[in-house]
Each structure stands twice: as structure tokens, then as C-alpha cells.
Amino acid sequence: MVSARFYTSAFFLVIAFNHFLFVCTAPLERRIIGASKLLRVKGKLFSGSGTYYKVGSGSCGEHDTDSELVVAVNKAQMGNGSNPNNNPKCDKMVSITGDKGTVTARVVDTCPACANGALDMSPTTFKRVCGDLAEGVCNISWKFL
Structure with a gap:
């Protein structure tokens, strides 16, 4: 029993x-208690200006090219510490939407001159998101994936 x-x-x-x-x-x-800022902003939509730059050796410590789908995040949102190569946002993916389409790109650099919400894109990324390079700048929205 x-x-x-x-x-x-x-x-x-x-x-x-x-x-x-x-x-x-x-x-x-x-x-995770005290999760990183990256986890707290994952999926949050940002908006700002999209520009393009000559890609090379970025703040994440890698050498990339203009033909890759890569971006530099504005200084405020990148939040580099004492060693930007160790930034948890390096190599994270972002989804960017502009007048010409939506693209997924990899974070490889910091844009010190960009305003909060802005991204500096490789020429290839810019063309797919904004159109012709002659535009120079376009309105974008983006988020971390």
C-alpha cells in the first residue's frame, strides 16, 4: 500500500x-541577469541615415572589401570599449531596409561621424538598400538580428 x-x-x-x-x-x-546591451536591443528597430564608405580594416579587427555586405555602426550604438576588437557587436548581423530593398549585412566597423541610428555601408550594401552611389545618402531603418 x-x-x-x-x-x-x-x-x-x-x-x-x-x-x-x-x-x-x-x-x-x-x-541572463544583466544581459549585454546587444541582447536588450536585439530586434529593436532603429532609423537614421544610410551612407557608404570605402571598406578596409575596421574597428572589429578584420579586413573586408567593398563587395561584401558589411556595415559600420554609429559610434553611440557600437559602444566600443577599450579594445573595439572585443566588441560583442562585431560580426553580428543586421537587417537594413531602404528605398530599394532589404539586406542582411555583417557589422565590421564603427562610424565615428555617424549620428545615432545611422549606418555606414559598403558600396555593395548601399546599392542594394538605397540605389545608385550617386545618391550618397538615404533614409534607412535597421535592427540587430
């Missing part, structure tokens, strides 16, 4: 196991 104590223990064991499963399967952003 099974005692009431067994049922009580089993009940609490099931409750504890369900709580463990709930916590372990919660999205990472909810589980």
Missing part, C-alpha cells in the same frame, strides 16, 4: 521538475 507521504513527495518532485524545465527552456534573454 502506498502512503500519503509518497504521493506528497511525488507531487513536489513533479512540480520541481516542471519548474526546472520551464526555467531551462526560457529564452536566453530572460535567463
